[in-house]
Amino acid sequence: MTERSVTHATFRIERTYEAATPEQVFFAFADKASKRRWFVEGEGWQIDSFEMDFRVGGIERSSFRFQGGPQVSNETVYHDIVENQRLVCAYSMTVGEDRISVSLGTIEISATEGGTKLVYTEQGAYLDGHDNVAQREAGCRELYEALAVELQRNRNAA
Amino acid sequence: MTERSVTHATFRIERTYEAATPEQVFFAFADKASKRRWFVEGEGWQIDSFEMDFRVGGIERSSFRFQGGPQVSNETVYHDIVENQRLVCAYSMTVGEDRISVSLGTIEISATEGGTKLVYTEQGAYLDGHDNVAQREAGCRELYEALAVELQRNRNAA
Secondary structure (H helix, E strand, O other), rough: OOOOOOOEEEEEEEEEEEEOOHHHHHHHHHOOOHHHHHHHHHOOEEEEEEEEEEOOOOOEEEEEOOOOOOEEEEEEEEEEOOOOEEEEEEEEEEEEEEEEEEEEEEEEEEEEEEEEEEEEEEEEEOOOOOHHHHHHHHHHHHHHHHHHHHHHHHHOOO | OOOEEEEEEEEEEEEEEOOOOOOHHHHHHHHHHHHHHHOOOOEEEEEEEEEEEEOOOOOOEEEEOOOOOOOEEEEEEEEEEEEEEEEEEEEEEEOOOEEEEEEEEEEEEEEEEEEEEEEEEEEEEOOOOOOHHHHHHHHHHHHHHHHHHHHHHHHHHH
């Protein structure tokens, strides 16, 4: 029988994207192809599925595995969307049969001098010792670096 | 145009229910009629709707108004359910047209000497100045008092 426990923790990441507009940053969350590139794909990861229904009450589901490891799944529900300004979503992560966390993520987007500031706040519940906030924060920081690459790519393609 | 802002805050409520078992406390969350009595109904409140699909990925929706005031709605998504032990859900609240908050709620249930301990942790994002953590915590404390009355009622009916 699994020993049950919950650890709650919050972290905040601030990242400024030079030469990007709030509209371009928001697009990278709202457009399925763009989101897939920076949020789901990655060196060594096999994507098993990716669906996204970007609206309040809509669900985003992705499943992937790293170098033949167990399936990792993310199920996200969009609770609040303010175009070019804000997203609030809740997501749970599972690895194989284990639900490892449920988190509330708030993304705030605002214009700054010569670019766009993104503030990400994650309020998480880490379940049964399967995950922890340090690991999650590190993973999210990598994602927001991948977003910088995606924004550059979209600018080059324009 | 609405001035956008988000305030993040966490609170925790511990409440011991004497003479109740974890199964009885869990039942009051899992059973639609019981949940409606303590969670939705209340003196002076008109219930416009209440639906509940108690399973992981399922949704609970309630709409109500206080003495002819604006409609208040709660939309809850169940992310994690461990029978008799734990619930993790995310919920958003709206008043009229305004979404006032999105929160992650964790309910932990455990047997204690002669009763059951419930620990509720809420990690909230309060939107655009429409609500605040002190008010939310006070509201939740009232709900967990109403749960005590419901548990007594269910014992009397047994």
